[in-house]
Amino acid sequence: MEVEVASSAVSASREISANQRPVTNRSPAKTRRGDPYLDIAAYDPEADLMVLNLGPQHPSTHGVFRLKLYLDGELIVKAVPFCGYLHRGVEKLCEKLTYVQLVPIFDKNDYVSPMMNEQSLVMAFESLLGVEVPRRARYLRTLLAELQRIASHLLWFGAFAMDLGGALGGGSTLFMYCFRERELILDVFEELTGCRFHYNTHMIGGNRHDVPAGWAAKVHSAIDIIEHRLIEYENYLTTNRIYLDRTCGVGVVDADLAMELGITGPILRAAGIDHDLRRDAPYHAYDELEVRVTTDIAGDCEARTRVRLAEIRESVRLVRLMIDGIPEGPLGSRKPIKTNLAEKSERGHAYAAVESPRGELGIYVIGGGANRGASPYRLKIRSPSLHALSCLPYVLPGHVVSDAVAILGSVDPIMGEVDR
Amino acid sequence: MSVAGLAMAVDVIELLTQRFSANSEPDGPPLVAPEHHLELARTLRDEFGYRIFGFVIASHHPATTKDGEKVDRVRVVYGLRTVGSHTRLASWQLEVDVGTSVPSLVGLFAGADWQEREQYDLVGIRFEGHPDLRRLMLPEDWKGHPLRKDYAIDTEVAPWR
Amino acid sequence: MSPYLRALIYSLVIITLLLTVTAWSIWFERKFSGRMQSRVGPTFYGPFGLLQPVVDGLKLLQKEFLIPESADRALFVLAPPLTVILALGTAAVVPFGSEVVAADLDVGVLYILALGSLTTVPVWIAGWASNNKYSLLGGMRAVAQGISYEIPLALAALVPVILAGSMSLTDIVNYQIQHGWFVFWPPGPGFLAFLFFLPASLAEANRIPFDIPEAESELIAGVTTEYTGMGFGLLYLAEYLHTLIVSAVASALFFGGWDGPLLPGLHWMVAKTLVLFAGIFAIRWSLVRFRSDQLMGICWRYLVPIGLGLVMVSAIWVQLAKASAQ
Numbered sequence: 001m002e003v004e005v006a007s008s009a010v011s012a013s014r015e016i017s018a019n020q021r022p023v024t025n026r027s028p029a030k031t032r033r034g035d036p037y038l039d040i041a042a043y044d045p046e047a048d049l050m051v052l053n054l055g056p057q058h059p060s061t062h063g064v065f066r067l068k069l070y071l072d073g074e075l076i077v078k079a080v081p082f083c084g085y086l087h088r089g090v091e092k093l094c095e096k097l098t099y100v101q102l103v104p105i106f107d108k109n110d111y112v113s114p115m116m117n118e119q120s121l122v123m124a125f126e127s128l129l130g131v132e133v134p135r136r137a138r139y140l141r142t143l144l145a146e147l148q149r150i151a152s153h154l155l156w157f158g159a160f161a162m163d164l165g166g167a168l169g170g171g172s173t174l175f176m177y178c179f180r181e182r183e184l185i186l187d188v189f190e191e192l193t194g195c196r197f198h199y200n201t202h203m204i205g206g207n208r209h210d211v212p213a214g215w216a217a218k219v220h221s222a223i224d225i226i227e228h229r230l231i232e233y234e235n236y237l238t239t240n241r242i243y244l245d246r247t248c249g250v251g252v253v254d255a256d257l258a259m260e261l262g263i264t265g266p267i268l269r270a271a272g273i274d275h276d277l278r279r280d281a282p283y284h285a286y287d288e289l290e291v292r293v294t295t296d297i298a299g300d301c302e303a304r305t306r307v308r309l310a311e312i313r314e315s316v317r318l319v320r321l322m323i324d325g326i327p328e329g330p331l332g333s334r335k336p337i338k339t340n341l342a343e344k345s346e347r348g349h350a351y352a353a354v355e356s357p358r359g360e361l362g363i364y365v366i367g368g369g370a371n372r373g374a375s376p377y378r379l380k381i382r383s384p385s386l387h388a389l390s391c392l393p394y395v396l397p398g399h400v401v402s403d404a405v406a407i408l409g410s411v412d413p414i415m416g417e418v419d420r
Numbered sequence: 421m422s423v424a425g426l427a428m429a430v431d432v433i434e435l436l437t438q439r440f441s442a443n444s445e446p447d448g449p450p451l452v453a454p455e456h457h458l459e460l461a462r463t464l465r466d467e468f469g470y471r472i473f474g475f476v477i478a479s480h481h482p483a484t485t486k487d488g489e490k491v492d493r494v495r496v497v498y499g500l501r502t503v504g505s506h507t508r509l510a511s512w513q514l515e516v517d518v519g520t521s522v523p524s525l526v527g528l529f530a531g532a533d534w535q536e537r538e539q540y541d542l543v544g545i546r547f548e549g550h551p552d553l554r555r556l557m558l559p560e561d562w563k564g565h566p567l568r569k570d571y572a573i574d575t576e577v578a579p580w581r
Numbered sequence: 582m583s584p585y586l587r588a589l590i591y592s593l594v595i596i597t598l599l600l601t602v603t604a605w606s607i608w609f610e611r612k613f614s615g616r617m618q619s620r621v622g623p624t625f626y627g628p629f630g631l632l633q634p635v636v637d638g639l640k641l642l643q644k645e646f647l648i649p650e651s652a653d654r655a656l657f658v659l660a661p662p663l664t665v666i667l668a669l670g671t672a673a674v675v676p677f678g679s680e681v682v683a684a685d686l687d688v689g690v691l692y693i694l695a696l697g698s699l700t701t702v703p704v705w706i707a708g709w710a711s712n713n714k715y716s717l718l719g720g721m722r723a724v725a726q727g728i729s730y731e732i733p734l735a736l737a738a739l740v741p742v743i744l745a746g747s748m749s750l751t752d753i754v755n756y757q758i759q760h761g762w763f764v765f766w767p768p769g770p771g772f773l774a775f776l777f778f779l780p781a782s783l784a785e786a787n788r789i790p791f792d793i794p795e796a797e798s799e800l801i802a803g804v805t806t807e808y809t810g811m812g813f814g815l816l817y818l819a820e821y822l823h824t825l826i827v828s829a830v831a832s833a834l835f836f837g838g839w840d841g842p843l844l845p846g847l848h849w850m851v852a853k854t855l856v857l858f859a860g861i862f863a864i865r866w867s868l869v870r871f872r873s874d875q876l877m878g879i880c881w882r883y884l885v886p887i888g889l890g891l892v893m894v895s896a897i898w899v900q901l902a903k904a905s906a907q
Contacts, residue, residue, distance in 0.1 A: 050714060052714050052715075052718075058801065059801065074718070074873070161869065164869040164870065165789070165868065165869030165870055166789065166792070166869075166870060168789075168865075169789040169790075169792070169865055169866060169868070169869070169870065170789060170790075170865070170866060170867045170868040170869045170870075171869055172618065172866075173614075173617055173618050173866050173867060176618035176619065176620065177618070177619070180619060236867075237869070240868070240869065242790055242868055242869050242870070242871055243869055245871065245872065245875050246869065246871070246872055246875075400872065400873075400874065401718065402793075402872045402873065403872070
């Protein structure tokens with residue numbers, strides 16, 4: 001779609017830095033930890049606690065997810081999450097399929113940011129099989145990862161607004177706007193890979209699809225539009241008094257709890273810890289880029305929103321830096337794959353982690369499995385959403401039911417990744 | 421090419437080999453005896469700053485001969501991560517017979533709760549000291565542990581319910 | 582003609598017109614919200630999708646009205662028609678023109694407030710009778726919100742009453758025709774009273790940002806969870822109807838009713854009502870919703886004290902006006 005973007009606004013926005021919204025003087029995060037193993041019978045025999053299932057079918061549980069809440073009136077006393085409704089046995093499937101066949105399956109784990117899944121998977125396999133990746137492919141992977149991060153955070157922002165405001169109300173307005181912007185990025189991906197979703201564009205040793213002519217210009221225009229409109233959406237929601245009431249001080253996850261639970265990503269950064277795998281354990285081409293990491297200290301829903309919006313801006317900046325300078329060279333270090341059994345490995349361990357929009361997405365692979373070593377022996381997906389979801393029994397008690405939905409939204413679980 | 425792989429810091433390798441008498445494996449993290457497991461985790465967390473809970477992976481290794489009998493073994497790999505700049509992983513393995521339980525890290529890391537439950541669910545290894553060891557991914561009344569090597573995808577237990 | 586016959590005819594006409602306008606307000610809302618969200622809204626049925634409400638109504642009519650087994654049958658069936666009846670009853674005293682009113686009661690404003698507060702009861706009945714925890718939560722929240730927001734509503738409605746010296750809506754409009762619309766004159770209390778009247782009536786009508794009783798993202802469909810078919814249709818219709826009547830009342834109380842610069846008459850009243858109605862839609866599709874305790878906090882801590890102050894200010898104004906007139 002064609003949109004007139006005021007050139008002065010665009011050039012002014014190029015100066016926007018990652019830490020545009022400085023951290024306010026809110027107090028550092030301190031979770032009032034609920035007890036996940038609270039014995040309800042012993043809690044208070046007089047209190048007639050109501051059990052409410054924010055059940056698998058619910059407009060706002062971000063996928064099939066059951067949250068059993070013990071309520072004292074509207075106050076949550078104990079929260080017991082049940083996941084596994086979307087368990088498809090991916091890890092078992094990994095023992096049957098070969099390395100070559102596994103890449104398209106992994107798109108479906110974190111189905112909102114498939115590039116990250118594919119990238120962590122092929123990185124783990126390349127580490128295991130000892131395959132080098134040429135510079136052009138690494139650079140392209142970085143670029144695709146940042147574009148995917150923007151798309152994922154836009155979707156999250158729209159869904160979060162919907163959780164707060166309802167599908168028949170103000171939330172859905174922002175949802176529509178964010179999805180409209182996300183379509184720009186999906187169009188760019190479709191230009192490149194042929195698919196809007198579930199790209200299957202990574203292969204062991206490089207990328208499969210090369211950059212078509214005119215792609216850089218399309219990415220530029222998409223990024224310009226997104227950056228320009230992001231300011232409007234931020235003002236729409238994050239300065240709204242109702243939104244601030246709903247999110248300030250709600251769902252505080254402090255640094256200690258986050259680290260103990262293994263939560264990384266925006267939740268940890270919103271709690272005050274400066275930890276980002278792109279900068280601290282660089283992979284792809286991140287060692288050539290300077291990634292500026294935003295942190296906030298309050299650890300509540302509003303802090304997490306701020307961190308994610310700042311990440312969008314940072315990704316926009318990184319894409320602008322990278323898009324015009326993709327290095328020349330081969331796109332893959334292997335010849336095109338002809339058979340499923342092309343890659344084989346002896347017994348060995350490898351672990352590769354990427355910074356997905358939700359945190360550290362890691363793939364741990366033990367090689368030397370079936371099909372004469374062409375399949376992994378065991379493959380484990382260290383999904384960030386599973387760790388993030390495990391904070392719910394600690395964070396929810398003491399809040400009301402409305403807050404439960406807001407907290408669940410700001411924790412941003414993707415059930416495909418939680419359950420695999 | 422830089423990949424966040426399993427390369428560990430020198431001081432951690434020293435710690436593992438000297439204080440906890442770990443055997444280095446040729447193709448994986450060092451092997452630690454289950455008795456030292458809790459102490460190792462505590463030392464790494466408190467003295468070395470590995471405060472982010474990484475991962476727990478259990479894998480089933482069927483029928484290796486040990487003392488003349490065929491026993492199935494389960495190997496569990498734990499991983500912890502440091503915070504902030506130059507973040508590193510520390511990982512180690514434990515190996516037990518099927519049926520023996522491994523000490524649980526729930527007292528030290530709350531994140532071990534769900535991760536260990538998931539490994540119990542899928543591989544069947546029990547964790548001693550875990551407050552609430554029940555299935556995570558599969559329904560409560562599921563029989564069998566799918567990620568065992570003798571659990572074929574198309575057995576009578578596995579079909580669509 | 583006999584006053585009873587006249588009242589009957591006018592009531593039937595007003596009811597018919599109101600129901601028709603409400604039905605097409607569904608079309609209007611979907612088009613309006615669609616344009617706000619950069620999409621088109623219904624276009625399929627009829628030119629510009631104008632037959633959409635007809636199709637929606639037919640769809641709801643042909644669905645089975647399921648009564649859950651453990652629900653309270655009598656109350657479950659009673660609640661939807663009761664909401665519509667009470668909402669329509671409120672429209673009886675609203676003057677659409679200088680002679681176009683179904684029942685020009687002397688205590689018009691009191692009647693509206695009374696029936697308006699009664700509209701909370703069927704919502705609660707629906708929540709209770711469904712025997713569903715989500716509905717129960719929705720119903721409880723509806724009661725808490727409804728009874729809390731009646732007070733700022735009453736206080737805000739008292740300001741035109743004090744300024745005009747009468748509770749009859751026709752008298753209030755006539756006073757505004759002579760002295761200027763209350764929203765502009767006297768400067769201050771009238772405008773503030775309107776600013777209080779609008780959110781308070783939105784809270785009575787359970788519209789966003791006060792739609793906690795049917796908070797769709799938290800409580801599935803809140804109070805209306807168990808209703809299907811025409812029961813759901815009636816509850817939905819009642820909500821739109823209540824909103825429409827609230828806009829009519831607001832335009833009568835604050836915006837001068839049928840007064841207008843060129844040709845005062847029925848059309849001005851209709852126009853003002855529809856403008857307010859569209860404004861309420863715009864609010865609905867822009868804002869996220871409150872949490873119920875924050876909603877109560879706003880009512881009791883801000884609206885009630887300031888509302889009391891407004892009433893005092895308008896009383897002082899009336900006394901000063903009388904004193905200066907002598």
